[in-house]
Amino acid sequence: MSFEGMWAELLPVGRDAGTGGYHRFAWTPPELECRAWFAGEARRRAMPVEHDRNGNMIAWWLPEDGTREGAVLTGSHLDSVPGGGAFDGPLGIVSAFAAVDLLRERGATPRRPIGIAAFAEEEGARFGVACLGSRLLAGAIDPARARSLTDADGRTFAEVLHGAGLDPEAIGPDDDLLGRVACYVELHVEQGRALAEPVGVASSIVPHGRWRFGFAGEGNHAGTTALADRRDPMVPFAGMVLAARDAAERNGTVATVGKVRVVPGGVNAIASSVTAWLDARGPADGAVRKTVEEVGAAAREAARPHGVAVELAEESYTEIVDFNLALRDRVVRTLGGAPVLPTGAGHDAGVLSARVPTAMLFVRNPTGVSHAPAEHAETADCLVGVEALAAVLDDLARG
Ligand code: GLV
Ligand code: MN
Ligand code: MN
Secondary structure (H helix, E strand, O other), rough: OHHHHHHHHHHHOEEEEOOOOOOOOOOOHHHHHHHHHHHHHHHHOOEEEEEEEOOEEEEEOOOOOOOOOEEEEEEEEOOOOEEEEOOOHHHHHHHHHHHHHHHHHHOOOOOOOEEEEEEOOOOOOOOOOOOHHHHHHOOOOHHHHHHOOOOOOOOHHHHHHHHOEEEEEHHHOOOOHHOOEEEEEEEEEOOOOOOOOOEEEEEOOEEEEEEEEEEEEEOOOOOOHHHHOOOHHHHHHHHHHHHHHHHHHHHHHHHEEEEEEEOOOOEEEEOOOEEEEEEEEEHHHHHHHHHHHHHHHHHHHHHHHHOEEEEEEEEEEEEEOOOOOHHHHHHHHHHHOOOOEEEEEOHHHHHHHHOOOEEEEEEOOOOOOOOOOOOOOHHHHHHHHHHHHHHHHHHHHHH
């Protein structure tokens, strides 16, 4: 099936008819439908699917001699942020299947296995930690901590894995799988407007992380409680949002509060608690850390006069990732030259770069919007991306 055919099949899955945004959270029905689609595409191409211990899937094109070592891995993820765009994740997987088709049509006979990976819970939209599948695979998160992560309904990651037929006790670093991988190349939609050509190559990912702020106050009646008697957690929460913007401006970083949970959430009730998540990123580790410290201090200061307690916990942090220079240069050479650019977005390729050489290809995004329905790439650019990925895989799988 053509790139356009595969794209059209995936397009309705998990799409909100009203907003056009995607809701494909790990192991929920739309994401399971995407996984079934993945398995179907693999079957269609006679590519055996390996289900690893961490919820990741890999469709393999094995060389004629059956070699399983020295693999060239590509792929991306099928899950989305809440209300996300169509391209973030699936573009890398659809392009990978299309690139395999191109290579086969051209009679290529790879000497190394080529694997197409679908990494689990890349966005962390369900369990809070981004790139959970690749983090587990690479040993970048404690399996016990991963097992106890909960979703919005209070279901643990362990329960959900068990429900999906996986053994929660078996999750964790997989040196057998990683030991068979020579390199990973992920194609992804560009998530800003920095790419003027159809295809570019990544240089680095900026340091980024997620922090959870808990504001504990006292629930009470909105009409009968005098202002002086209130312990309203919403007030310091509001101060924290404004402080995040100020701290980001002062430190040359970006800081976002995009998710908040208010308990109990009644119009006529003072909240008893507020939980808010801060996403902070910047060009240097120190600047990101300073941003978070300043927001923490501002939140505590705003909370004090209201008798509200503040808790601050780091949920995940990824230091700067400089993609492997030799691999990056080889990819650029294979493409006959390509713009090289950094990104502020996190990726499985960033997590895996600690264990295997990784590289990324970006496909131009004319809107510059991502994690929202307006995320876009023109089909013509996607097809240039498929050609580029095919050339890179062909080169890497030869030797
Ligand atoms: C994932 O896309 C992230 O950058 O958070
Ligand atoms: Mn994303
Ligand atoms: Mn992504």
